[in-house]
Amino acid sequence: xxxxxxxxxGGLTLLFGLWGFYDRFAYGHQNANYGSYVVWGLWVAxxxxxxxxxxxxxxxxxxxxxxxxxxxxxxxxxxxWGSLVCLVAALISIGLDNGHLFRIWKVYLQGNPFSLLFQxxxxxxxxxxxxxxxxxxxxxxxxxxxxxxxxxxxxxxSFFISGAVGALLGVNASRPFWHVGLFPVQxxxxxxxxxxxxxxxALAFFGREDDExxxxxxxxxxxxxxxxxxxxxxxxxxxxxxxxxxxxxMNVQAVRQxxxxxxxxxxxxxxxxxxxxxxxxxxxxxxxxxHNHWAGWMGILMLVGYAVARGLIIFPALTVPELEALVHAFxxxxxxxxxxxxxxxxxxxxxxxxxxxxxxxxxxxKLNLFSNTPKEA
Amino acid sequence: xxxxxxxxxxxxxxxxxFAGMIAPALENAPLIQAAEDDVLAKEDVLxxxxxxxxxxxxxxxxxxxxxxxIDLRRCIGCHACTIGCVAENKLPPGVVYRPVLTExxxxxxxxxxxxxxxxxxxxENAPCTPVCPVNATYTNEEGVIVVDYDQCIGCRACxxxxxxxxxxFDFGVNYTDKTVDRLTMVLGSSEAGKYETAGTAFEYGExxxxxxxxxxxxxxxxxxxxxxxxxVGILPACTTTCIGRxxxxxxxxxxxxxxxxxxxxxxxxxxxxELGTEPRVYYLL
Numbered sequence: 001x002x003x004x005x006x007x008x009x010g011g012l013t014l015l016f017g018l019w020g021f022y023d024r025f026a027y028g029h030q031n032a033n034y035g036s037y038v039v040w041g042l043w044v045a046x047x048x049x050x051x052x053x054x055x056x057x058x059x060x061x062x063x064x065x066x067x068x069x070x071x072x073x074x075x076x077x078x079x080x081w082g083s084l085v086c087l088v089a090a091l092i093s094i095g096l097d098n099g100h101l102f103r104i105w106k107v108y109l110q111g112n113p114f115s116l117l118f119q120x121x122x123x124x125x126x127x128x129x130x131x132x133x134x135x136x137x138x139x140x141x142x143x144x145x146x147x148x149x150x151x152x153x154x155x156x157x158s159f160f161i162s163g164a165v166g167a168l169l170g171v172n173a174s175r176p177f178w179h180v181g182l183f184p185v186q187x188x189x190x191x192x193x194x195x196x197x198x199x200x201x202a203l204a205f206f207g208r209e210d211d212e213x214x215x216x217x218x219x220x221x222x223x224x225x226x227x228x229x230x231x232x233x234x235x236x237x238x239x240x241x242x243x244x245x246x247x248x249x250m251n252v253q254a255v256r257q258x259x260x261x262x263x264x265x266x267x268x269x270x271x272x273x274x275x276x277x278x279x280x281x282x283x284x285x286x287x288x289x290x291h292n293h294w295a296g297w298m299g300i301l302m303l304v305g306y307a308v309a310r311g312l313i314i315f316p317a318l319t320v321p322e323l324e325a326l327v328h329a330f331x332x333x334x335x336x337x338x339x340x341x342x343x344x345x346x347x348x349x350x351x352x353x354x355x356x357x358x359x360x361x362x363x364x365x366k367l368n369l370f371s372n373t374p375k376e377a
Numbered sequence: 378x379x380x381x382x383x384x385x386x387x388x389x390x391x392x393x394x395f396a397g398m399i400a401p402a403l404e405n406a407p408l409i410q411a412a413e414d415d416v417l418a419k420e421d422v423l424x425x426x427x428x429x430x431x432x433x434x435x436x437x438x439x440x441x442x443x444x445x446x447i448d449l450r451r452c453i454g455c456h457a458c459t460i461g462c463v464a465e466n467k468l469p470p471g472v473v474y475r476p477v478l479t480e481x482x483x484x485x486x487x488x489x490x491x492x493x494x495x496x497x498x499x500x501e502n503a504p505c506t507p508v509c510p511v512n513a514t515y516t517n518e519e520g521v522i523v524v525d526y527d528q529c530i531g532c533r534a535c536x537x538x539x540x541x542x543x544x545x546f547d548f549g550v551n552y553t554d555k556t557v558d559r560l561t562m563v564l565g566s567s568e569a570g571k572y573e574t575a576g577t578a579f580e581y582g583e584x585x586x587x588x589x590x591x592x593x594x595x596x597x598x599x600x601x602x603x604x605x606x607x608x609v610g611i612l613p614a615c616t617t618t619c620i621g622r623x624x625x626x627x628x629x630x631x632x633x634x635x636x637x638x639x640x641x642x643x644x645x646x647x648x649x650x651e652l653g654t655e656p657r658v659y660y661l662l
Contacts, residue, residue, distance in 0.1 A: 028594065030548050111511055334550075
């Protein structure tokens with residue numbers, strides 16, 4: 001039943017997305033609502049989200065494929081597949097955000113090694129290659145001596161690519177809201193949190209019913225999710241409270257924008273209530289945490305919360321003018337400090353989500369990734 | 378005309394708003410004395426700057442240090458520089474290189490307008506260039522930050538890194554988009570649009586037709602001190618169109634240049650000095 005629903009959701013979101021993809025390729029960025037002031041919008045936020053799940057998914061897969069934690073036996077390959085699918089979704093999101101997508105080869109051949117974006121492009125390439133190799137080895141030759149070294153390198157790279165996202169924002173001294181020294185440390189934790197939520201959802205909804213380890217896996221993943229959620233909330237509290245006390249105007253304005261401004265509903269309702277509080281209440285109770293549907297839905301709510309949180313890192317910092325009088329200095333399309341994604345942006349994101357859902361379902365079925373051992377496949 | 382008569386005439390002719398703008402400058406300022414100090418008193422600064430520009434061009438590019446000085450006391454907020462820039466570089470809607478920031482300050486009856494023309498500040502320690510993953514934006518040998526349109530991938534990391542919002546993204550919008558066509562008349566997107574998209578701008582000395590999916594659409598764009606004009610000995614468009622002669626341009630490595638004189642004055646400032654970006658655009662207060 002859940003699988004059918006997932007296929008339906010994946011199909012519908014992809015269908016809506018096809019229009020968005022057409023609009024994006026036919027008219028470029030004309031129908032987007034981000035602009036020259038709020039320069040990064042929904043697609044960049046979704047790129048952060050998907051890239052976070054990808055890195056986190058890989059981190060979680062090492063429990064089985066690198067560290068050999070018994071209780072997580074058999075979960076490594078599905079976590080790897082989820083990671084790979086999310087990496088593709090992340091790259092679609094950020095690729096379509098670029099003004100000249102087809103010049104991406106220049107990053108490889110004519111790049112600037114001192115740019116964080118350059119390092120990230122190379123990092124994602126390496127990460128993708130490692131994920132594919134690890135998945136192939138784990139599926140076909142689980143006893144291959146190269147699997148663990150590959151997973152170990154992949155673990156390091158997954159920390160690098162998630163930390164680099166934090167650094168990409170953190171190096172912007174002109175945006176005090178982002179200019180947080182600990183961002184590169186926080187982002188791997190955010191990634192791990194979203195990777196754990198992804199695996200919780202996958203196992204709860206699609207895991208093998210006859211797997212005796214499943215309830216315990218769900219319980220451990222639920223508790224881990226809750227702990228990481230609390231750590232994430234603590235980071236957020238530390239950032240926001242210090243910003244408010246510090247009273248640097250651009251920083252305070254950005255925090256106010258999140259708490260009481262244009263995005264208050266996304267913060268209080270989507271991120272805190274739906275994405276944090278409700279999952280927290282349910283997942284600390286074993287009966288819900290080990291119940292397939294409850295655990296799965298709570299995992300989805302957490303993922304929604306994490307996606308919203310990415311947006312709330314990106315948009316508010318950009319809605320604060322660098323110079324106050326800039327707001328009315330020059331009028332024209334895409335010159336505004338207000339941002340809400342356009343229908344085309346939502347459609348593209350919907351399509352990307354559709355690709356991720358269908359890719360995950362299709363791959364997990366065809367590759368039989370939920371079996372405990374590759375031999376059963 | 379004697380000094381008191383001049384002041385009386387000014388005060389009579391000026392509107393209240395205009396008077397509010399210039400009154401602080403006139404207060405206790407002997408007009409004859411001001412004329413002696415005034416760079417305009419000897420010759421039009423444009424003539425002097427053109428001469429200095431030609432002198433600078435005789436040097437090798439690396440020996441020049443182009444700077445811009447904007448005298449905020451002279452700026453009347455007419456936006457001629459903005460429009461001159463738009464016309465010179467044939468900028469599409471949503472792309473601006475030199476907006477004039479306008480603020481109303483004070484409380485009635487002490488109200489005035491404050492104007493701040495803001496080109497790219499051509500920072501010496503530019504935060505925008507190191508973030509580019511493909512070296513598409515860089516400081517050229519004359520110290521001007523440029524964008525290689527054919528190299529730029531449109532990631533907009535440079536816009537996000539700029540503390541002065543001096544860069545805009547070309548979304549591919551045209552003024553004539555979706556306008557109604559009239560047969561036999563040069564109206565609407567299909568007829569008038571041809572003129573709009575024709576390659577008649579010469580940014581960076583390049584002639585580019587404006588076509589979807591082709592640069593500079595999908596690129597980040599910014600002020601480049603009108604390098605294509607400087608190259609042939611013409612001052613930047615914003616400088617020549619400034620009716621108040623508030624914008625000065627020249628080679629700061631030339632000790633006799635007007636800009637060298639101006640940036641040595643005590644009333645000079647730069648935007649957001651605390652960031653250490655070392656802008657090459659100076660303001661006189």
